Amino acid sequence: MNKAENTGKRLSGGVKGYLLLLIMVLISWGIFKIITPDNFGSPKNMLSYFEASLLAAVGAVGFYFVMVMGMFDFSIGANIMLSAIVGCVFANRFGLGYFGLVIGAILTGAIVGLLNGAFYVKLRIPSMIVTTGLALIYESVANFIAGGVEQTLPSDLRAFGQMPGNLILAVIAFAVAYLLLNYTRIGTYTYAIGSNEFVAKNMGIKVNKYKVLAFIISGAFLGVMAVLTISYGSSMVAVTGMASMSRNFVPTMGCFFGLAFKKYGMPIPAIIIGEFVINIIFFGFIALGAPTAVQDVITGLALLIIVMLTTKVAKGEIVK
Amino acid sequence: MSDIRLEVKKVSKTFGITKALQDVSFNIAKGEIHALIGENGSGKSTLTNSLAGIYHKDRGTFLLDGKEVDPANQVEANNEGISIIVQELGTLDGLTVAENIFLGHEEQFVKFGIKNTAAMNRKANELLKKYGFDKIKAPDMIDDYNFEDRKLVEIVKATYFSPKIVVIDETTTALSREGRDELYKQMKRIREEGNTVIFISHDLPEVLEMSDTITVLRDGVYIDTVKSSEIDEDGLKKLMVGRDVTGAYYRTDYGEEVSSEVVMKVEDVTVPGLISDVNFELHKGEILGFGGLSESGMHEIGKACFGASFDREGRVTLADGTQINDIPTAIAHSIAYTSKDRDNESLVMNQSIRDNICLPSLKELSNKAHMLSDKKLKSFAEEFAKKMSTKMQSVDQFVSNLSGGNKQKVVLARWIGKDSDILLLDSPTRGIDIKVKQDIYRLMDEMRKSGKSIIMISEELTELIGMCDRIIIMKDGRINGELLRSADIDENSLIAKMV
Numbered sequence: 151m152n153k154a155e156n157t158g159k160r161l162s163g164g165v166k167g168y169l170l171l172l173i174m175v176l177i178s179w180g181i182f183k184i185i186t187p188d189n190f191g192s193p194k195n196m197l198s199y200f201e202a203s204l205l206a207a208v209g210a211v212g213f214y215f216v217m218v219m220g221m222f223d224f225s226i227g228a229n230i231m232l233s234a235i236v237g238c239v240f241a242n243r244f245g246l247g248y249f250g251l252v253i254g255a256i257l258t259g260a261i262v263g264l265l266n267g268a269f270y271v272k273l274r275i276p277s278m279i280v281t282t283g284l285a286l287i288y289e290s291v292a293n294f295i296a297g298g299v300e301q302t303l304p305s306d307l308r309a310f311g312q313m314p315g316n317l318i319l320a321v322i323a324f325a326v327a328y329l330l331l332n333y334t335r336i337g338t339y340t341y342a343i344g345s346n347e348f349v350a351k352n353m354g355i356k357v358n359k360y361k362v363l364a365f366i367i368s369g370a371f372l373g374v375m376a377v378l379t380i381s382y383g384s385s386m387v388a389v390t391g392m393a394s395m396s397r398n399f400v401p402t403m404g405c406f407f408g409l410a411f412k413k414y415g416m417p418i419p420a421i422i423i424g425e426f427v428i429n430i431i432f433f434g435f436i437a438l439g440a441p442t443a444v445q446d447v448i449t450g451l452a453l454l455i456i457v458m459l460t461t462k463v464a465k466g467e468i469v470k
Numbered sequence: 471m472s473d474i475r476l477e478v479k480k481v482s483k484t485f486g487i488t489k490a491l492q493d494v495s496f497n498i499a500k501g502e503i504h505a506l507i508g509e510n511g512s513g514k515s516t517l518t519n520s521l522a523g524i525y526h527k528d529r530g531t532f533l534l535d536g537k538e539v540d541p542a543n544q545v546e547a548n549n550e551g552i553s554i555i556v557q558e559l560g561t562l563d564g565l566t567v568a569e570n571i572f573l574g575h576e577e578q579f580v581k582f583g584i585k586n587t588a589a590m591n592r593k594a595n596e597l598l599k600k601y602g603f604d605k606i607k608a609p610d611m612i613d614d615y616n617f618e619d620r621k622l623v624e625i626v627k628a629t630y631f632s633p634k635i636v637v638i639d640e641t642t643t644a645l646s647r648e649g650r651d652e653l654y655k656q657m658k659r660i661r662e663e664g665n666t667v668i669f670i671s672h673d674l675p676e677v678l679e680m681s682d683t684i685t686v687l688r689d690g691v692y693i694d695t696v697k698s699s700e701i702d703e704d705g706l707k708k709l710m711v712g713r714d715v716t717g718a719y720y721r722t723d724y725g726e727e728v729s730s731e732v733v734m735k736v737e738d739v740t741v742p743g744l745i746s747d748v749n750f751e752l753h754k755g756e757i758l759g760f761g762g763l764s765e766s767g768m769h770e771i772g773k774a775c776f777g778a779s780f781d782r783e784g785r786v787t788l789a790d791g792t793q794i795n796d797i798p799t800a801i802a803h804s805i806a807y808t809s810k811d812r813d814n815e816s817l818v819m820n821q822s823i824r825d826n827i828c829l830p831s832l833k834e835l836s837n838k839a840h841m842l843s844d845k846k847l848k849s850f851a852e853e854f855a856k857k858m859s860t861k862m863q864s865v866d867q868f869v870s871n872l873s874g875g876n877k878q879k880v881v882l883a884r885w886i887g888k889d890s891d892i893l894l895l896d897s898p899t900r901g902i903d904i905k906v907k908q909d910i911y912r913l914m915d916e917m918r919k920s921g922k923s924i925i926m927i928s929e930e931l932t933e934l935i936g937m938c939d940r941i942i943i944m945k946d947g948r949i950n951g952e953l954l955r956s957a958d959i960d961e962n963s964l965i966a967k968m969v
Contacts, residue, residue: 218564333585335576341564342573349562352524353574354545412564415611 167414171423178427178452182434190437191430199429201313204320205378207425210404211327211418212371215336215364217405218344218412221277225266227397228288229369233258233376234386235292238301251307255380256373262288263369267362285392292388302385311381323374328418330367340364375401403428474536475500475666476521476635481530483516483690485871490516493530494692496685498635503657503667505681505698507674508710509903510875511861513690514670515557518637521668522554523547534634545574551634553627555641557874557901561612561620561627568594568608571627597630601656617811618649618764625656636660637668640874642676643900646764646929647965654680672875672903673930674703686710711905719908720936721915724957728939729754732789733923734892736775739784744770745947748784752892752923757914759938760927762968767947768927769810772894775925776800776807801830806885810897810927816881817869824851824865827884834888854883859906874901882910893917896927911937931961943967 183191209226216223223229236258240250262284270280309315331337339360342350351357380386407424408417431452435445476498483491491513498504506514520527523541532539534550541547544554561570568591572579579590594608603622612620621641629636638657642650657667657680671677677684678698686693686709693709734752739745745767752758760768773779775786777796786794794800800807809815818826828835828847835850836842851865858879862872869880878901885893895914899907914924914937928934934941943951943964951967953959 329584333587334583335580335585338565338569338573338576338585341569342562345562345564349560350573352544354543355574413611 164414164416167411167416167420171411171420171427174427175423175430178430178434182430182437186434186437190434195433196430199433200426201316202382202433203422203425203429204316205375205382206400206404206428207422208320208323208378209372209375209401210408210421210425211324212368212374213401213405214327214368214408214417214421215330215340216277216368217409218340218417219361219364220344221270221361221364223266223281223365223368224278224395224398225262225281225285225288226372226401227394228285228292229259229262229372230376230379230397231386231388231394232262232288232292232295233373234380235296235301235388237373237377238303238380238386239295241307242301242304248307248309251303251310251381252374252377255376256370259369259371259373259376260366261369263365263367263372264362266369267365270365271358271362282392285394286390289388289390289392289394293390296386296388298388300385300387301380303380305384308381308384310377311384316378316382319374319378323371324418324422327371331418336360336363336367372401400425400428473499475534477531477533477536478517478521479531479533481517481520481527481532483513483520483525483527489690491520491527491690494687494690495530496692496695498666498668498685499683500666501661501664502682503661503669503680505669505671505677505684506687507671507677507684507706508687508693509905510879510901511689511873512687512710512903514687515639515873516690517687518554518639518668518670521547521635522552522637524554524556548575548631548633552637553629553631553633553635554637554639555621555624555628557640557643560624563611563613565612566591566608567598567606567610567612567615567623570612570623571597571608571630573627575631594626597626601626602652616765618646621645621649622652625653629656629660632663632665635666635668637670639670640672640901642671642673643897643929647968649764672901672907674706674904677706678703707904710903720911720933724955726939726955728756729921734775734789734794735785735787737785737787739774739782739786741767741770741774741779741782743947744779745774745944748774748949750942750949752925753939754923755918755921756940757918757924757926757938759934759941760925760944761929761931761934761941761964762944762950764929766944766968768944769896771944772807772809772896772925772927775894776805778807801888804889804891805894806830806888806890806892807894808881808885808896808898810900812874812877812881812900817877819870820868822866823855823860823862823869823872823880824848826869826880827851827854827865827887830884831888850887851883854887855880857886858883859909875903875906878902879906886913891922893922893924894927895924897929898926899928899930899933931964934964935959935961945969 179191209230213223213226233255237251237255240246240254241248244250266281266284269284270277273280310319339350339355342355343357343360347357404421404425408421411417411420431449474497479495480493481491482493494517506518508514516525519525521532523543523546539550541550547553571594572590576585579586591608598604598606598608603626606615606619606623612623642653645653657669660667669681681698683695684698684706685695688710731754732751733754736748736750739748748771760771762768770779774782775794777794777800788794788803792799792803794805813819824847828851832842835846848865855862855865860879860883861876869877872880882898899910902910917924926934926938939955941953941964942949945968953963
C-alpha cells in the first residue's frame with residue numbers, strides 16, 4: 151500500500167490549488183456583489199482592488215522566506231514605515247528622485263532585515279521577541295528621521311502608486327521571489343531548514359547564514375512594499391508605541407495563504423491571489439458601510455475560515 | 471600500495487561525563503564490508519558519526535588512504551569520500567526527491583546562481599533508474615513517499631558518487647525483507663568496486679553473513695577485530711558482552727495450552743488504505759505475533775487496537791465489554807503500545823528519561839491532592855530504567871542524548887512501570903542489542919506466565935517463531951494465514967504466506 155504517486159499528482163495538485171483560489175475569489179466577490187450590487191465589484195472596481203492588493207502581496211512573498219523557515223517577524227510594519235520614510239527623504243530632500251525612492255527604501259528594508267537576522271542569530275532569542283523589541287527601535291528611528299512630520303511624496307514621483315508602474319514593480323518582485331525560491335540554492339535551503347534544521351546543518355548548509363539571508367530578502371521585499379505604499383498613499387506618518395504593528399496583519403495573512411498552498415507547489419501565486427481575496431473582503435465591507443469594528447471581526451473570522459479550509463492538515467499531523 | 475582504507479587512531483569522544491569513545495584504534499581495509507558491533511551505547515554510532523561529520527571527536531585522528539580527515543559536516547565528509555545512511559529518517563520534507571539526493575551538492579546544477587531544476591531531475595531519474603528504483607520519481611515531493619521508499623532514496627544519495635567509505639548505521643531494522651535485499655545488493659556492489667562499507671547491525675546472523683571483518687566495541691573501548699569466517703555467533707556475543715551469553719534466547723516451551731479466556735476481541739476492523747476486515751482474539755497469557763512485509767498493514771494493527779488509528783471502522787472490545795475507540799480509554803484499561811517509529815511516536819525527545827518513563831503513570835504517582843513528588847518520580851523512573859539496563863548518566867538526562875537502543879529501552883521501561891495487562895509491542899527489539907534483547911524476551915515470557923497478554927508485531931521472523939503462541943501473517947492489509955506455536959515452524963512457512 152504504497153502512498154507514492156506519480157508526477158500526475160503534482161500537476162493535479164497545482165490545478166486544484168488554482169481552482170480553490172478561483173472559487174475563493176468568486177465566493178468573496180459573489181457575496182458582496184449580491185448584498186451591495188451597485189457600488190461593489192464592477193470590473194473597474196475589481197481592478198482597483200487588485201492594484202491595492204499588490205502592495206501587501208509584494209511584502210508577503212518576501213516574508214514567506216522567513217515564515218517557511220519557522221521564524222516570525224513582528225517588525226514588518228515598522229520596516230515598511232522606516233523604509234518608506236527613508237525612500238521619501240532620499241527622493242525628496244536629497245533630490246535623488248525615483249532612484250533615491252526605490253534604492254533608499256529597498257536598502258533600508260534589507261538593512262532592517264539584516265539587523266533582525268543578525269540579532270536573532272547572535273542573541274539566540276526567539277525571532278518573535280527579537281523583532282518585537284527591534285520594531286520599537288525602528289519606529290523611533292523613523293520618527294527621528296521624519297522629525298515628527300508627515301513625509302509626503304511629491305506628485306511627480308508617484309508613478310509606482312498607479313498603473314502600470316505599480317504592476318511593473320510588483321511583477322518584477324514576484325518574478326525575483328519565484329526565481330529565488332525555485333531556481334536557486336536559497337529556495338532549496340529555505341525549505342530544508344524549515345523541514346529539519348539539524349539535518350540541514352549536517353548537509354553542510356550554513357543554517358545561520360541562510361536565516362539571516364531570509365530576513366534580508368524579506369526586508370528588501372518589504373522595502374519594495376514601502377515604495378508601493380507611499381506611492382499609493384502619497385505620504386507616511388512615523389508613528390511610535392508599536393502603532394506600526396497594524397501594518398503587519400495583511401502581509402502576514404497573505405503569507406499564510408502561501409504556506410497553506412505550499413503543498414500544491416504554488417506558494418507565490420497563492421500569496422498574490424490570497425491578498426486579492428483579502429482586499430475584496432475589505433472593500434466589500436467599505437461598500438457596505440460597515441463599522442470598522444464589525445469589519446475587523448468579520449475579516450478576521452473569514453480569513454481564519456479560509457486558511458482552515460485550505461490548509462486541511464493531515465490526520466495525525468501536529469499543528470503548533 | 472597499502473590495503474588500508476581507514477586508520478582509526480586513538481579516537482575519543484565524551485558527552486558530558488559519559489565517555490562515549492576511549493582511545494579507539496583499529497584499521498579498515500579497502501574493498502571490504504567491515505561490521506561494527508557492540509551493545510547499545512558501546513560507541514558504534516558515535517564513532518561513525520564522528521567520521522561522517524555529524525559529531526566532532528575530542529581527540530584522535532581518522533586517516534583515509536593515509537590522509538587525515540576531520541569533516542565539519544556531512545557534505546565535507548562526502549567531499550572526502552565518506553557517506554552515511556543513518557538509522558532514522560535522513561531525508562527532508564518539503565523538498566523533492568531530486569533536491570534531497572543532491573542537497574548540499576547543488577553546485578553541479580547551478581550556473582550564474584540559477585539552479586537548473588530540469589537537469590537535476592533528469593540526473594536524479596537516471597540514478598533512480600540505474601539503482602532499479604524506477605517507481606520513485608525525481609520531481610515528486612519526498613513527503614509523498616513512505617519510510618521504506620525514502621530509505622531507498624537515502625541509499626542513492628549516500629552512494630551515487632562512489633564514496634570510498636559508506637557507513638550503514640543500523641538501517642536494516644527499518645527495512646522490510648525486500649528493502650534489506652536491495653541494501654545488501656548495494657553493499658556488495660560497493661565492495662566489488664573496491665570501496666568499503668562500515669556496517670552497523672545488532673543482527674548477528676546478518677553481520678556474519680554480510681561482512682568480511684568484524685570490529686567489536688564495548689563501553690566506548692575497542693575490544694577486537696576478527697574475520698567473519700573465523701568466528702560464530704556465540705563468539706561474537708562473548709566479545710560484545712564480555713562473558714558467555716548462556717541460557718535460552720527464545721522460549722523453549724512447546725505445546726503449552728493457552729488460556730481460553732479472551733481479553734481482547736477485534737472484529738471487522740478496517741483502517742482505510744491500510745488494513746481491511748481484520749478479525750482475531752487475544753487470549754489471557756498469550757503472545758500473539760503479527761508478521762508480514764513492511765507494507766502489509768501489520769504495523770497498523772497495534773495502533774488500531776490502541777485506539778490510535780484514524781477513521782478506524784469495526785470494534786475492539788475488552789473482556790468487560792469496554793470498546794476501545796481512543797487512546798485514553800485504552801490506557802485507562804491497562805493497554806500499552808510501543809510504536810515502530812520510536813522517535814516520532816513514542817518518545818518526547820526533549821524531555822528527560824524520568825519524564826518519559828513517568829508520563830503514563832502520573833495519575834498513579836500523584837498523591838491524594840493530585841500533587842507529584844519529585845523524589846517519587848525519580849525513584850520510579852530509576853527503578854524501571856535500571857530494570858531495562860538503560861545506559862545513562864541519570865534519569866534527568868534528555869532522551870535525545872541516548873543511543874537508539876537505549877531510547878527503545880526507555881519506551882519499554884515506561885510500560886513495564888505502568889504494569890499494563892495488554893501490551894501492543896510494534897518492533898520491540900528494533901535496534902536493541904543482544905543482551906537486552908534476551909532480557910526483553912525473558913521479560914515477555916515472565917509477563918505471559920503472569921497472565922499478561924502481548925501482541926508482538928515484528929519483521930524479525932525468527933523472534934516471532936521463537937516467542938509467539940500464535941502468529942498471524944498479514945498481506946495487502948488482510949490476514950493471510952495463522953500458524954500455531956510449534957518446533958516445526960521455520961521462516962519459510964511464514965514467508966510462503968507473506969508474499
